[in-house]
Amino acid sequence: xxxxxxxxxALNVSRRDVLQGAAGAAATAGLFRAVEPREAKAFAYSxxxxxxxxxxxxxxCAHNCGSRHMLVAHKKGDxxxxxxxxxxxxQGPQGGFGYDTEEMPQLRxxxxxxxxxxxxxSAERLLYPMIRVGERGEGKFKxxxxxxxxxxxxGKMLDLKQKHGPHALLDQSYAGASYGVLHKSDQIEGLLGxxxxxxxxxxxxxxxxxxxxxxxxxxxxxxTIEDGNEDDTFAHSKLIIMWGWNPAYTFHGGxxxxxxRLAKQRGCRFVLVDPQYSDSASAYDAWWIPIRPATDAAMxxxxxxxxxxxxxxxxxxxxxxTQGMDAGTMPQWAQGGESFKDYILGTRDGQPxxxxxxxxxxxxxxxxxxxxxxxxxxxxxxxxxxSWAPGRNSNGEQYNRMAAALQAMTGNIGKLGGCAEGVGxxxxxxGVAYPYDEFANVWxxxxxxxxxxxxxxxxxxxxxxxxxxxxxxxxxxxxxxxVRGIFWQGSNWFNQLPNINKQIxxxxxxxxxxxxxxxxxxxxxxxxVLFPVATHFERHDVALPWYKGHYYIHRPKVIQPLGESxxxxxxxxxxxxxxxxxxxxxxxxxxxxxxxDDAVDEAYLAAWWEKVxxxxxxxxxxxxxxxxxxxxxxxxxxxxxxxxxxxxGIPFQTPSGKIEILSTQLAQVTDWTRTAWGHPxxxxxxxTEPFESLNHAEKRAEHPFHLITPHPRWRTHSIxxxxxxxxxxxxxxxxxxxxxxxxxxxxxxxxxxxxNARGRMVLPAYxxxxxxxxxxxxxxxxxxxxDGDGVDRAGNPDVLTLDEPxxxxxxxxNTILVNLRKTDLNHRPGWDQLATSRAHVFRRSx
Numbered sequence: 001x002x003x004x005x006x007x008x009x010a011l012n013v014s015r016r017d018v019l020q021g022a023a024g025a026a027a028t029a030g031l032f033r034a035v036e037p038r039e040a041k042a043f044a045y046s047x048x049x050x051x052x053x054x055x056x057x058x059x060x061c062a063h064n065c066g067s068r069h070m071l072v073a074h075k076k077g078d079x080x081x082x083x084x085x086x087x088x089x090x091q092g093p094q095g096g097f098g099y100d101t102e103e104m105p106q107l108r109x110x111x112x113x114x115x116x117x118x119x120x121x122s123a124e125r126l127l128y129p130m131i132r133v134g135e136r137g138e139g140k141f142k143x144x145x146x147x148x149x150x151x152x153x154x155g156k157m158l159d160l161k162q163k164h165g166p167h168a169l170l171d172q173s174y175a176g177a178s179y180g181v182l183h184k185s186d187q188i189e190g191l192l193g194x195x196x197x198x199x200x201x202x203x204x205x206x207x208x209x210x211x212x213x214x215x216x217x218x219x220x221x222x223x224t225i226e227d228g229n230e231d232d233t234f235a236h237s238k239l240i241i242m243w244g245w246n247p248a249y250t251f252h253g254g255x256x257x258x259x260x261r262l263a264k265q266r267g268c269r270f271v272l273v274d275p276q277y278s279d280s281a282s283a284y285d286a287w288w289i290p291i292r293p294a295t296d297a298a299m300x301x302x303x304x305x306x307x308x309x310x311x312x313x314x315x316x317x318x319x320x321x322t323q324g325m326d327a328g329t330m331p332q333w334a335q336g337g338e339s340f341k342d343y344i345l346g347t348r349d350g351q352p353x354x355x356x357x358x359x360x361x362x363x364x365x366x367x368x369x370x371x372x373x374x375x376x377x378x379x380x381x382x383x384x385x386x387s388w389a390p391g392r393n394s395n396g397e398q399y400n401r402m403a404a405a406l407q408a409m410t411g412n413i414g415k416l417g418g419c420a421e422g423v424g425x426x427x428x429x430x431g432v433a434y435p436y437d438e439f440a441n442v443w444x445x446x447x448x449x450x451x452x453x454x455x456x457x458x459x460x461x462x463x464x465x466x467x468x469x470x471x472x473x474x475x476x477x478x479x480x481x482x483v484r485g486i487f488w489q490g491s492n493w494f495n496q497l498p499n500i501n502k503q504i505x506x507x508x509x510x511x512x513x514x515x516x517x518x519x520x521x522x523x524x525x526x527x528x529v530l531f532p533v534a535t536h537f538e539r540h541d542v543a544l545p546w547y548k549g550h551y552y553i554h555r556p557k558v559i560q561p562l563g564e565s566x567x568x569x570x571x572x573x574x575x576x577x578x579x580x581x582x583x584x585x586x587x588x589x590x591x592x593x594x595x596x597d598d599a600v601d602e603a604y605l606a607a608w609w610e611k612v613x614x615x616x617x618x619x620x621x622x623x624x625x626x627x628x629x630x631x632x633x634x635x636x637x638x639x640x641x642x643x644x645x646x647x648x649g650i651p652f653q654t655p656s657g658k659i660e661i662l663s664t665q666l667a668q669v670t671d672w673t674r675t676a677w678g679h680p681x682x683x684x685x686x687x688t689e690p691f692e693s694l695n696h697a698e699k700r701a702e703h704p705f706h707l708i709t710p711h712p713r714w715r716t717h718s719i720x721x722x723x724x725x726x727x728x729x730x731x732x733x734x735x736x737x738x739x740x741x742x743x744x745x746x747x748x749x750x751x752x753x754x755x756n757a758r759g760r761m762v763l764p765a766y767x768x769x770x771x772x773x774x775x776x777x778x779x780x781x782x783x784x785x786x787d788g789d790g791v792d793r794a795g796n797p798d799v800l801t802l803d804e805p806x807x808x809x810x811x812x813x814n815t816i817l818v819n820l821r822k823t824d825l826n827h828r829p830g831w832d833q834l835a836t837s838r839a840h841v842f843r844r845s846x
Contacts, residue, residue, distance in 0.1 A: 049076050058090055058629030060543035060553035061113035062536035063177055065716035067251040068543045069107040070630060071116065073558045080537065080559060083117055085109040090629045092620075102232065102262065104632055105255045107551065111726065112716055118723045120535055120562075124520045127563025130530040136507055139525040146564065146594075149529055150571075154578040156512045160484045161201040166444035167481030169512075170203045170452060171196050176490030177518065177719055178533065180541035180555060181433040182604055183567050185490025185516075187449075188441050189432050192489040192516075195572040197442030198581050203481045204441075205449030206470050206676060206809075209496055211423055213391035213810025216677075217400030218422045220663040222642070223653030228424030230639035231255060231548055235262040236417035239379040241271045241372070242286065243296065243403065245387030246278040249713040252387070252424055253548025260284065269379070271372060273299070275708055276735070276777055277770040289372065290772035293706045294393040294690040294815050295362035300402040301687050302358025302366070303373035304344045307409060312377035314411030321646065322408050323654075324662020324684060331656060331664070340405055340661045340684045353687070361687070361695060363772075377410050381417030384410075389710060394690030394815040397808035401661075401685035408659050414646030416638055427550040427639050430615060433542070433608035434569075435587060445481035446470035448676070450497050450803050450811055453506035456483055465678025468809060478674075485512030489568060494523040494784050495718035498801035498813060501759050501790060516568055521718065522784040531571050534561040540601040542608070550639070551632040552612070554625055557598070569601075570594050661685065679807040691804060692817045694774050703756050703817035705740070705776045709797045712779035721783045732795040732829070733766040734820065735777035741767040746822055753791075753823035754778065756816070759799030761792040762827045776820065780813065785828055793828040 054074040061068050070086040086106040088099030100106045129149035134140025144152075160168040173192040178185040185192065187205060196202035208215060218225045231253040234240060240263060247256045264270070270286035272278060273296070277288050291299060307313050318325045324334070326341040338348050346352035355366035355373075376382050386403035390396065400422065412418030447455060448468030455467045460480050471477060494500050507513065507526050515527035518535045536543075538561040543553040561567075569586070574594040576585035586593060589600045609622040618631060625631050644650045651657030655664040667683035669675060682688070692699050694706050714730040715721050734752055736744075746752060752765045754776070763778070771777055778797045785794035792799045800816050 049081060054081065057556060057558045058553070059537065059555045059558055060107075061109055061116070062179055062543065062555075063112070063716040063719055064174070064179060065110075065112065065251070065546070065719075067254045067256070067546050067549060068179075068553065069109045069113060069254065070553055071109050071113050073537065075558060078559045080117055080120065083109075083114055085114065086630075091632065092628055102235065102259075103634065105258055107254060107553070107630065107632075110251075112714070112720050115720065115723050115725045116537075118725055119519070119720060120537060122519065122722055124722050125562065126517055126520050126524070126530055126532040127565065128532055129564065132528045136513070136528075137504065137526045141530065146566075146574075149531065150574055150578060153512070153514055153529055154575055156485065157199065157201070157575075157579065160511060161199070164482045164484050166201050166476075167203045167479070168484045169196055169199075169201045170205070170483045170486045171443070172205055172449065172452070172486055172491055172493055173489040174209075174491035174496070176492070177535070178490040178516075178568055180536065180543055181431060181608055182541045182601060183536075183539055183569055184432070185568065189436070190489070191434075191568050191572050192487055193441055193443070194434075194439055195576060195585060196487065197439045198576065198585055199579055200444075202443045203483055204443035204446040204470075205452070206446045207448045207450065207468065207811070209449065209811045209813075211388040211391060213393075213396035213806060213808055214386075214388050214400045214423050216397045216808040216810070217391070217404060220666060221401060221404045221654075221660055222420065222422070223655075223660075225423040226425045226428065227420045227422035227641050228253075228426040228548060229419060229421070229641055230426045230550060230635070231259045233416055233638045233640055234259045234383060235266065236638070237263050237268050237381055237383040237419075238417065239269050239271070239375065239382035240284075241273065241376065241382070241384045242280060243273045243384060243386050244390040245385050246274070246280045246710065248279040248283055250387075250711045251546075252385075252421075253426065254545055254551065255549075257283075269375075271375075273372075275706075275772050275775040276710075279713075289364055289368055292361075292363040292694050292772075293708050293775060294390075294396075294693050295695070296390040296393075296399040297395070297402045297685065298353075298358045298361040298687040299364055299369060300399070300406055301344060301353035302355040302362075302369045303376070304340075304402070304406060304409065305353045305358075306355055306370050306373040307377045307406075308341055308344055310374075312374070313409045317411035317413075318409060321413070321652075321659050323656045323658040323660045323664070325405070325409060329658075330662065334662060334667060337662075337667075338684065343684055343686060363694075376406070380412075381415045382410065382412055383417065383419035384412065385419055385421055389708075389814060392811050392813040394692070394804075394806050394812045395688040396806055396810040396812070397681070398685055398688050402687075404659070405661050405685050408661065413659065414640060414642040416640050416643075418640075420641045424547060426548040426641065427545070427633075427635070429544045429552075430608065430612050431544055433604045439584075444476055445479065446676075447481065448805055448809055450499075451805060452483065452486075452497075453499070453503045454803060455481065456506040456509050457502070459483070463673070465673050468676050468678060468805060470676045471674055483510075485510055485514070487514045487516075488523060488527070489516045492517075492521040492523045492718045494526070495521075495781055495796060495798065497803070498798055498811065499758055499803040500784060500792075500796065500798045502803060516571060518565065519722070532563060532565045533571070534565040534567050538562065538565060539567045540598065540605065542605060550635060551630060552625070553630045554628075556626070566594065567597060570597055677808050678805075681807050690815050691802070691812070692815060694817075696817075699817050703819045704774070705818050705820060706774060707754070707776050707778060707797060707800065707816040707818045708814045709778055709780040709801075709816070712781060715779075715781045718781040718783060721781060731764065731766075732779065732782045733764045734795070735766045735768060735771050736820070737771050737773045737775065738767050738769050739773050740776075741765065744821065746820075750822050751825070751827050752820050753825055754797075754800065754818050754820045756800050756818045758802065759790070759792065761795050761797065761799050762823060762825045763795030764827065764829075776818065787826065791825060793826055795827075
């Protein structure tokens, strides 16, 4: 019997059956008393308060995720029962429910921020000071009083400084979950750096994991890292090349996706250059160009060759605004030297950087390289958005510098709809509320942050260039720091720095590890002291936009701190008092600040708002800002990086006053060992072979796959990894090309071991055509979970990454050769497999 017959039989109910059923029901009804209809009151989460029973408080997210948008807390008493986001009512007098315009769009939070209640009240919440009682990393702690914990840390600090000098304590602060104008974890302006600087014992970390190669490129090329447009300018582009960029997952400013959607509606064409086909490519119907990881600079050189040899460059722009692009723009001191055009045409080295030459390296057909170069050179205005991920490779700075050369040679810099990014910092926020004094960034040594473990394990038998030791002008220059303790603030380095197993070995040699956090993280398990930190819902502050977005969001203290949580400012102030400089560290506060912070924080923030009024023209009072919840600046014109340089002739902030394709600074270095980089870097952008790639036949024979580690949509680095809602939706997995998986006998859902000489991890497979052959993908940020043999059961790719520095200081997170195989090793997921939702069930398995 076929399906149609079965269905017909099941539905073949006669009129007599219906009538008999109706009569029976009527007879039965006569036996019972009629019941008046009543409104259903049941709800899945009971008791559930209605809106009129709740207090609504506008605030924001606080994380290092690409933007900081509005959250609206709905609370009953001192408990947040749900979170919503901007609906148009917080834009000031012109706002109202549903208000949303291109000039003033709603600042809507993403799924990560909307899930924050689960993090606030999570089982991993750190509520009390804790002191380690077991072996380091064993995770055994005892609860301590604040006095005991603070006395212990202050005593150890004094002892280490006396025994080992001003280098002994390493500042490993980062933006993490503590980022506002007052409660700030930051490598340069942050509370920890100021505290250790005043104490007179601080080794700093100078490199930024996300975009250090890009930072280097922007400073060498433009003289500043403020090379970004505000994202509303994307709406004016005719072509957007998303080079290693997935804005569906990683925003690069407020409302990025909104403005790019406007561009699409207005006819903009999109291109994605990336080893994997991303959700952004799907959303914008982009032309996908798969590329071998770490070879981006070679492809860009091939594009430059086509542009030069077909005379498609904007020669007038080159002549007026660049140094070293060609022979005609070489400075007097470099006459006769190699220009960028010389390198591209092979004038000196005999190797023209043709599309065919580039194709052999990057795996992109030469015809596609030509097509993209032609499209980019002929389309005006065009935005080549050179995102950070390809720079997180060995020699990643050359990719960013090559991108800047393409942006300049096509004349797309300083133009509405064009792009000079780069780092991409745009509108400049007034970022610090506490006194920014001479101790703001005092350090006695500064090393590249991913080389701390190498330093600790090899001290004193190493050279300054091995650790990226920053040059100084005093008697401490060149002195290798003897780091004996670490302070972690706003950071979970075991999930953000490479070569985790090497870090664990280094941890065993330290005398003091202090961790400030609101959550017990894998890094925290290796600490000696855990300080419980209030979340941004539990302290008073103002949210800065990340590195784009021209607005501020007020962050009131929505609820009282849970447990015995304190703010970072309270903790460091109290430690400073115990060490003798509390009044200098926090001049507005008495010793009572540790117990009563509200009035002091209010005073700092009100004074900060006066600076915003005077320096940035904010036209409302502090009280009105607090009542409104947000303030968005109306710019006189779209913010375009270097528009004044191009239109008004204002010099760039470089030694030459021009866009330096030939870097004056690099060309004039005489001793590379006395620079922070430690290794020679070409003065013009050049393709440089990475320390491992798919083009290395010998290495590829043992490890035939190149692993890349993009940012996930469901975490901010490692933040939110423990949120059940998000883990039910997205699984930590290794993405494998279908042809590669077939050769290995792997299907979607199989447990796979990914390994190399540095480590091993176990996680499920996802087989697809959305990644190119030879490349596998594991999103960064999963919480480390080692078994007894050192195998990570959670899928943290940083057990496989190498801490070898790229010459300009970039982190090589995406330069990893690995092998993989099916395994019976234990995979310990979490909510992603233990809960009912299984996202991969709805995907096509291969």
